[in-house]
Amino acid sequence: MNCAPISWYSKAQSTVESSTFGSEFVALRILIKMLKGLRYKLRMFGIPIDGPANVFCDNKSVVMNSTVPTSNLKKKHNSIVFHRVREAVAAGILRIAKAHTSENLAYLLTKLLSAA
DSSP, rough: TTSSSSOOOOOOOOOOOOHHHHHHHHHHHHHHHHHHOOOOOOTTTOOOOOOOOEEESOHHHHHHHOOOTTTTOOOOGHHHHHHHHHHHTTSSEEEEEEEEEGGGGOOOOSOOOOOO
C-alpha cells in the first residue's frame, strides 16, 4: 500500500508440482485468495482501492499465460488454477509482470546468497 509491501506469506504448498510453472500458478491462486480478502477488508475500512495489485513473477511462461488473452494452456492439470488467475487478471484485481531473478527481493529470504 502506498508503494510499500504490507503482507508477507511463506508456507509449504499442500500439493506437489513437477515444474515451477505449476508451482507458480498454485502460489498465484493462494495470492488471489489473500488479495481478495485484503481488498474487501480495506474497502470496509473506507479505504478506496485504485487499480490492480502488482504481482511480479520470474517465470516468463507464467506471465505470458496469465496476461495474454489469446494464450492457451497446454498443461490440463493446471487448468482450474489457470482460469482462476486469468479471471482475476481480467477483473482488474491483479496485474502480473516479469521480474528478473536478480531483481526479485523475495529471494533475499528464500534463496542461498553468496558471500559477496
